Amino acid sequence: MEACGSSSVSLREFGCEQSLLSRPDGSASFTQGDTSVLAAVYGPAEVKVSKEIYDRATLEVLIQPKVGLPGVRERSQEQCVRETCEASLLLTLHPRSSLTLILQVIHDAGSLLSCCLNAACMALMDAGLPMSCLFCGVTCAIDTDGQIITDPTAAQEKESRALMTFAVDSKDRKVLMSLTKGSFSVHELQQCIAVSQKASEKIFQFYRDSVRRRYSKTL
Amino acid sequence: MKDTPLSNCERDFLLKAIEEKKRLDGRQTYDYRKMKITFGTDYGCCFVDLGKTRVMAQVSCELVAPKESRPNEGIMFFNIELSPMASPAFEPGRQSELSVKLNRQLERCLRNSKCIDTESLCVVSGEKVWQIRVDVHMLNHDGNLMDAASIAAITALCHFRRPDVGIQGDEVTVYSAEERDPIPLSIYHMPISVSFSFFQQGTYLLVDPCEREERVMDGLLMIAMNKHREICSIQSSGGIMLLKEQVMRCSKIASVKVSEITELISKALENDKKARKAGGRCGFAESMPQERITALKMDETPVEMTDVTDRASDIIQRAEAPPQTVPSPVVPVPGVGQVGQGLQNSWGLEEEDEEEEENDNSGEEQEEKVTKMEEEQHEKEESRGGDVVEISDSEEEEVVILHPETPDKTPKNTGPSSHQKRAAASKKRQKK
Numbered sequence: 267m268e269a270c271g272s273s274s275v276s277l278r279e280f281g282c283e284q285s286l287l288s289r290p291d292g293s294a295s296f297t298q299g300d301t302s303v304l305a306a307v308y309g310p311a312e313v314k315v316s317k318e319i320y321d322r323a324t325l326e327v328l329i330q331p332k333v334g335l336p337g338v339r340e341r342s343q344e345q346c347v348r349e350t351c352e353a354s355l356l357l358t359l360h361p362r363s364s365l366t367l368i369l370q371v372i373h374d375a376g377s378l379l380s381c382c383l384n385a386a387c388m389a390l391m392d393a394g395l396p397m398s399c400l401f402c403g404v405t406c407a408i409d410t411d412g413q414i415i416t417d418p419t420a421a422q423e424k425e426s427r428a429l430m431t432f433a434v435d436s437k438d439r440k441v442l443m444s445l446t447k448g449s450f451s452v453h454e455l456q457q458c459i460a461v462s463q464k465a466s467e468k469i470f471q472f473y474r475d476s477v478r479r480r481y482s483k484t485l
Numbered sequence: 486m487k488d489t490p491l492s493n494c495e496r497d498f499l500l501k502a503i504e505e506k507k508r509l510d511g512r513q514t515y516d517y518r519k520m521k522i523t524f525g526t527d528y529g530c531c532f533v534d535l536g537k538t539r540v541m542a543q544v545s546c547e548l549v550a551p552k553e554s555r556p557n558e559g560i561m562f563f564n565i566e567l568s569p570m571a572s573p574a575f576e577p578g579r580q581s582e583l584s585v586k587l588n589r590q591l592e593r594c595l596r597n598s599k600c601i602d603t604e605s606l607c608v609v610s611g612e613k614v615w616q617i618r619v620d621v622h623m624l625n626h627d628g629n630l631m632d633a634a635s636i637a638a639i640t641a642l643c644h645f646r647r648p649d650v651g652i653q654g655d656e657v658t659v660y661s662a663e664e665r666d667p668i669p670l671s672i673y674h675m676p677i678s679v680s681f682s683f684f685q686q687g688t689y690l691l692v693d694p695c696e697r698e699e700r701v702m703d704g705l706l707m708i709a710m711n712k713h714r715e716i717c718s719i720q721s722s723g724g725i726m727l728l729k730e731q732v733m734r735c736s737k738i739a740s741v742k743v744s745e746i747t748e749l750i751s752k753a754l755e756n757d758k759k760a761r762k763a764g765g766r767c768g769f770a771e772s773m774p775q776e777r778i779t780a781l782k783m784d785e786t787p788v789e790m791t792d793v794t795d796r797a798s799d800i801i802q803r804a805e806a807p808p809q810t811v812p813s814p815v816v817p818v819p820g821v822g823q824v825g826q827g828l829q830n831s832w833g834l835e836e837e838d839e840e841e842e843e844n845d846n847s848g849e850e851q852e853e854k855v856t857k858m859e860e861e862q863h864e865k866e867e868s869r870g871g872d873v874v875e876i877s878d879s880e881e882e883e884v885v886i887l888h889p890e891t892p893d894k895t896p897k898n899t900g901p902s903s904h905q906k907r908a909a910a911s912k913k914r915q916k917k
Contacts, residue, residue, distance in 0.1 A: 276787040283780035287625040288537040289572055300526050304624065306570040312487065328577050330568050332530075333545045333620050335578075368570040370622060372541070373526050416788055456797035465788045476781035 277417045277465055282476050284392040292393025296385035298417060300375035303382050305389035309365035322357035329369045343379055347386055350433040350443045356396040376420040377405035379431045400436040402469040404462035408450055414458060416465050430458050434466035488574035491700050499701045503684050509697060515738055517693045522640055522753040529645030533637040537627035542637035543620045544645040551614040559606020560616040561596045565634055571623035587631055590720055594635050594676050594709040598717035602671040608650055608657060615647060628695035631707055635678035640750050643672055676717040677746050678709040679739040687725050708739040712747040
């Protein structure tokens with residue numbers, strides 16, 4: 267069954283708060299519906315000799331699950347987030363230093379990885395790290411009828427035939443990272459990418475609004 | 486990453502301020518910082534803000550087999566995660582001294598004080614009991630992690646609801662929240678830890694030390710107490726000698742603080758209960774401050790999908806079609822797998838004869854392939870045969886010249902079968 271464009275595609279309400287923690291150099295919490303992630307950034311700081319890279323900063327990403335210790339799932343998500351951040355951060359400006367990004371899952375109600383990516387970007391922005399572009403994460407699900415759902419809830423994720431998460435950059439709306447699950451056709455993939463690019467505009471607008479509010483003089 | 490060291494100036498300043506009965510944040514000696522308790526979306530999730538210190542606790546449950554020594558008691562498990570988010574000095578995945586100390590104190594405070602009725606967690610004696618797991622995550626370290634952790638843990642336990650179970654014969658059914666209302670844990674009392682820090686060998690005392698104060702303190706006394714003024718655990722660390730009067734005074738202060746905190750917890754729990762009953766949305770997202778300049782919220786937004794289909798098909802049309810022909814592997818006999826695409830071993834000369842025999846037995850398709858290989862080999866032999874240099878002082882006694890005759894200049898486009906015969910023939914000649 268091919269995916270057909272439906273008009274009832276929407277993003278759940280977002281919320282974001284920046285610099286809510288005092289210890290980290292940058293922190294942000296990002297909520298998408300009920301899904302919520304807290305992100306903190308430390309750095310650029312001293313790096314362990316074993317992890318030192320002579321021409322750029324070492325980026326370390328840690329995802330802490332809510333219950334129990336981080337496992338394989340968290341490791342794979344960490345890698346996705348790290349590769350996205352590495353693509354947008356200008357790491358060469360801080361050689362031989364370390365950047366640590368810690369993501370704490372507050373509540374998982376679907377589209378966790380995209381929420382992690384958004385929280386990470388907001389925290390990096392708050393830390394004032396030089397970046398070539400911003401990025402955001404969008405999760406798309408294709409349900410059994412072939413309808414595309416953006417920003418699915420946990421129940422929608424469970425029922426879906428395919429689940430895709432894309433990281434989109436703010437400059438050219440290019441795909442920085444993609445993680446897919448389930449089966450889909452090439453046409454559906456392209457449609458999902460197109461939808462994500464559309465949805466990313468909304469998220470970037472939200473970033474813009476929140477930064478504008480932050481640096482405004484009045485509420 | 487290392488923690489930022491405290492300079493001597495800062496240390497001296499702090500100690501001098503404490504001597505003058507002043508604190509950096511303007512508090513009095515026995516004052517707690519501002520405390521805020523919020524709850525997450527699901528049951529058993531609690532956030533505690535103690536000044537800038539921020540802690541999250543999450544309670545979860547699981548059906549497990551009980552311990553052999555206690556077959557009809559549920560299991561309590563506590564885990565304090567010193568996440569590197571709280572402080573750069575905390576390393577991930579390593580049990581530091583501090584984390585062991587905090588874990589032990591929390592266990593003594595909540596498990597050993599028997600504040601939770603573990604017998605009510607038994608489902609089938611000796612077979613199935615509930616294991617209640619409390620995960621405490623430190624999110625921001627600004628001193629007095631223990632008090633914040635103990636408040637968060639006990640509040641989360643009070644807030645938690647475990648699923649109902651039904652037993653029919655040998656079958657145990659766990660009902661989901663939709664089927665039957667989940668059940669709260671039975672909690673007898675609420676032990677709360679209160680920390681006291683001592684300076685100048687116990688001369689000065691402060692309640693609820695912040696991170697800077699913790700760094701210059703000489704000793705720490707943690708008293709866990711409930712609102713009935715029963716001491717649940719007491720721990721002194723840092724190696725200072727305390728007088729009996731000091732301990733007595735601390736316990737008196739603790740009793741006052743504990744009753745205040747207990748009241749705050751009950752109020753928070755009640756507010757949350759009301760909010761949940763009203764059916765409104767509750768949780769972390771709702772508790773996010775709206776009046777802060779750093780926070781922004783946006784309502785549900787639709788995404789335009791008008792030209793998505795066109796765009797996708799456009800991209801697909803413009804993209805080059807993937808190659809239709811897939812290089813299929815040659816399978817000599819059905820059900821045979823091979824590595825290296827059937828390349829022949831060209832190391833030993835004796836083996837080749839055997840392989841040839843094998844090849845004769847196999848199907849035609851493979852023969853063609855093999856002949857190609859042979860052809861290649863033959864060519865190699867030809868090229869090698871031309872310039873064999875005999876080195877007289879070689880250690881090898883027998884020197885085998887691969888192709889002693891003058892290489893025959895047959896054109897390459899001859900049929901593979903005839904070529905193979907020639908190749909075989911040439912090899913036999915070599916043997917001789």
